[in-house]
Amino acid sequence: MKFNSDGILLWLLRTVAVAAGGVLILIFSFLLIESISAFREIGFFRFFSDPSWHPNTNSNTGSYNLVPMILGSFYVMLGAVFLATPLAILSALFCHFYAPAAVAGFYRRIIEVFAGIPSVVYGFWGLVVLVPLIREVQPPGPSLLAGIFILTIMILPTIALMTDAAFSGVPKNYIVAAKALGMRRWTMLRAAIIPASRFGITAGVILGAGRAIGETMAILMVCGNVVQTPRGLFDPIRTLTANIALEMAYATGDHRSALFVSGFILLVAIAAMVMVADLVKADVI
Amino acid sequence: MEIHRNITDKLLVVGVWVTAIAVTCLFAWILSDILSNGLKNLSWTFLIESPHDAGRSGGIASVLVSTCLILIICLVVALPLGFGTAVLLAEYTSEDKLFGRIIRCNLDVLAGVPSIVFGLFGNAFFCIYLGMGFSILSGGLTLACMVLPILIRSTEAGFRSVSDDYRRAAAGLGMGRARTLVYILLPVAAPGLAVGIVLGIGRAIAETAALLFTSGYVDRMPGSVLDSGRSISIHIYDLSMNVPGGESNAYTTALVLVILLVVINWTSTWVTNRFSGGNLLY
Incomplete structure (x- = not known):
């Protein structure tokens, strides 16, 4: 008979709120994950020092300014x-x-x-x-x-x-x-x-x-x-x-x-x- | 000196009136342009016929169906999340508690994230990582992430506008918090929730960039939510940029979209004024 609806509700709401707040973190991490290969292959500075923007699937033949x-x-x-x-x-x-x-x-x-x-x-x-x-x-x-x-x-x-x-x-x-x-x-x-x-x-x-x-x-x-x-x-x-x-x-x-x-x-x-x-x-x- | 101040005062009066009239005229220009060009082929058949010849002729039936499906998925996912978070923020955390502050700061940033970034995320997460591909489902889920902050903000305002007397009276009667929430607070805060839903729909229906790489371009009638489907705003973009000769249908579609949004705007204002004396939206 000790069914604590208030406690359950509070934990339910907390879970939902963490999920809602987590969306931003999810977005942040997925952009980062997808960016990592570019950072590794192209490197951070080439985005500012390459001669032009002519991207290519292979980082060695493209330029990424x-x-x-x-x-x-x-x-x-x-x-x-x-x-x-x-x-x-x-x-x-x-x-x-x-x-x-x-x-x-x-x-x-x-x-x-x-x-x-x-x-x-x-x-x-x-x-x-x-x-x-x-x-x-x-x-x-x-x-x-x-x-x-x-x-x-x-x-x-x-x-x-x-x-x-x-x-x-x-x-x-x-x-x-x-x-x-x-x-x-x-x-x-x-x-x-x-x-x-x-x-x-x-x-x-x-x-x-x-x-x-x-x-x-x-x-x-x-x-x-x-x-x-x-x-x-x-x-x-x-x-x-x-x-x-x-x-x-x-x-x-x-x-x-x-x-x-x-x-x-x-x-x-x-x-x-x-x-x-x-x-x-x-x-x- | 006296005269000098008098002149500044007068100049400002002229300045604000000129600005206001100029802004009104500018907006009237945009609206009348879309209205006059869009009304030419707006008809019942335009709404119930599917697009032919890449959208140059025919109507927007399949586009409207896709838009509705995207909206429904978006709301089904965003509503429980948004509603629960709003209740927690309004009823269970005070303004200065760390947990509430973190969530709120998170949501503020989320509200400012550009839609194209949502598109990138949706493509990487829903389409590829979760394997949903270019589909109405991916588009709806991406939009759900996008409307979450708006939904939470208005719902939270709705709960905060409920007088504390209600809560004390409920506690005095020995009601638990869950019961108070369902039987006392929810009915009083309902207009806030309604405004949130309406504003969320408005934002979702206007969205283009987030849907480009999630729900895709296909203008056929969708068979299921796993099909790619073109939303109404993408239809306008595609007709005006990629389809030579699509301008007149683009105008008509833009008019349909503007009418939808004006109706949505009026509904939210009406709900706000009708139920709360105008202090829900901030």
């Missing part, structure tokens, strides 16, 4: 974050302090809907509308610039919603006190609201950057996918993510393993960014 693609990923992310951050902060300010309540609610709904639109739809729109427009300004069209524009549109909702949430977290007293001191709206924002929510805003920007660097489909569709270090905004580029999506279908042997290495690099970069964002949000840094 990832630098142009790492730079490609980095430039697109930087451009998108640079453009999206001010727009997103202004959007959130609009929602919170400037717009009449009905307009603010409507605008927030628009942003929420667009945060949920899949990347393949943005990519498709970029391919059929944006790329031809850029081609008219300067051929070939698919370019770093197209990638930056599409990513800006994609991460703007992410950063705007996080900033919006950060503004909501500012204690009401701050606003009341600022009003009582007779501050203008801009003075209030600059002196009280923005400093009080700077951790939330920073976390939003970091997460936006993470989304930008991990984005695959939209970038794959608008960036042209030429492996080169871009010299201008109108040059086509290939990012790490697009490279995986393009070559995984036929890659074997060391080539396949090299693609897992680039996935591993992405995973480590993102994990670092998320942890920094968490620390920033928790006010540790």
